[in-house]
Amino acid sequence: MAKANHRVIMLADCQSFYASVEKSTHPEYIGKPLVVSGDPARRSGIILAACPLAKQYGIKTAERLGEALNKCPDLIVVRPHMEEYIRVSLHITEILQSFTDLVEPYSIDEQHLDVTGSLALFGSPEEIARQIQHQVRSETGIYVRVGISYCKIVSKMACDIFAKKNKEGIYVLPAENIARDLWPTPIREMFMVGSRMSRHLYNMGIHTIGDLAQTPLHKLKSRWGVNGEVLWRIARGMDTSPVTPGSFHQQQKGVGHQMTLPRDYASWDEIKVVMLELCEQVGRRCRDKGLMGNVVSVSCQGADYDHPTGFSRQKRMDDPTNITDEVYETAHVLFLRHWDGMPIRRISISLTDLTSDSLYQLSLFGDRDRKRELERATDEIKRKFGETAILRASSLQESGQAYERSLRIGGHYK
Structure with missing residues (x-):
């Protein structure tokens, strides 16, 4: 497919990524059906990844752990280890970058590559794909499938629809074969x-x-x-978007955090504790990035998805901020104004309409400078000694989740 005026775009996908990392780390699991699942004790027993052997029993991603165990009583269940998955994903990124500097992560286990300028160095697209497979497998133990085409969308469909289903794990889908194959x-x-x-x-x-x-x-x-x-x-395979390294971070429109609670929170006294924790996390991330937000958004949802309750509302503040107390003040007003009093299981806070914090509004009657300096100090303590080195007293209540969340990445244990 290597015409001079054609791009050569690949989508590299890691097979059963979380499960594959676990088997690579623990050779004793090789040859056994394995799934990675959230912690059932905290009502998050959902299958996050299933190895090919587990899938032979009909086990699927996103099904409940109990259903999977009914299908395969000998199933090995492993709690997720997000720090290790991130480390392996970054390692794979480095391998891909040895073939081209145009690598764009699509998710933790999928990445796009533009190898148009690499053909003269490494050979045909198929040869490059095989080299990638070999190097990733030898260095990480992970099997990679590769879809190859002229654009990102078609390369992803080439991977998902064809490469994942053939023995070689590689599929080339040029423009002239769209009608025949796709x-x-x-x-x-x-x-x-x-x-x-x-x-x-x-x-x-x-x-x-x-x-x-x-x-x-x-x-x-x-x-x-x-x-x-x-x-x-x-x-029709129409996609001209470039492979852009780091594009996700460069186009960030907002900073937010959400929390799935371990049980129903039915009282404002409980809810305000986790709301303050979320506001603190959002404010800290903004401060780390040198950003402030003009708009606070609050969303919540009940546990019964068949009879949904909750709301999502936002409010523009008079001045942009990244100060925790100011974000919380607006968020709690929004929440109490729109909450119907029903128990909630999920809550999120975000700041949008971002601006640089290099210029900020002074107040004659407030103490913004003191608050900014105090939060810089607490941020530095957490950076040096960990998230729980300094906590608000409210987070030590039974409803607080700050300590539990410090043990997790992306909602899963590290």
Whole structure:
């Protein structure tokens, strides 16, 4: 596929990443069905990753741990170790960067590469893919599947639909083969199409990716607006977006944190404790990045997803801030104004409309300078001695989650 005017884009995907890292770290698990699952004792017993052997028993990602154990009583269940997964992911990034400097992480286990300028050094796209597979496997124990095409969207579908299902784990899908190879695929397998969208498309008589690609654009736009055009362009393999290292961080629009609570929190006295902890985390992250936010957003949700309760509201402040107490003051007003009094299980706080904190509004009647200096001092203590080196007294209450969260990354134990 190496025409001079064509880009060569790859999507490298790590097979059953969390489970593969666990087997690489613990050779005694090799040859046994294994899943990585959240802590059942804290009502988060969901399968995060299942190794290929576990999948042979019908075990799927996102199903409940109890259901998986019913399918395979001898299943090895491992609690997630997020620090190790992040370390291995960064190691794989370094390997990919030895082939090209254009590497863009898509998720912790998927990364895009533009190897257009690397062909003269490392060989054909297929040869590069095999070298990547070999080097990643030998250095980390992880098996990588690679989709190859001329753009990011098609390379991802080449990986998800084809490379994951063949022995070599590599699939090349050039533009001229889109109609032959991609279009007969069931629409439910297309990137960005979930089960609900699949049902809508089935009702329109659209059963394959080719059906969608050949549907008049105006018909899709009249029903879904710009999203209809996005789907149509994906089906036709139309994507000019570049592989951009670090693009996610450069385009950050907000800073937020959410917390899934270990049980229902039904009283304001309990809720305000975790709300203050979240505001402190959001403020600290903003301070670390040299940012302030103008808009505070508060969201909460109950535990019963069949009968959802909760709200999501935001409020613009008079001045931008990253001071914990100022974020909390606005957040708690928002919460009490819109909360219906029903128990909550999930809550989130975020700051958006970000600006630099190099210039900030002085107040004749406040003590913002003192608060800023105090928070800089506490941030430094936490940086040097850990998140729990200094805590608010409220976090020592039974409802506080600061200590428990310090043991986790991304909601999972380190």
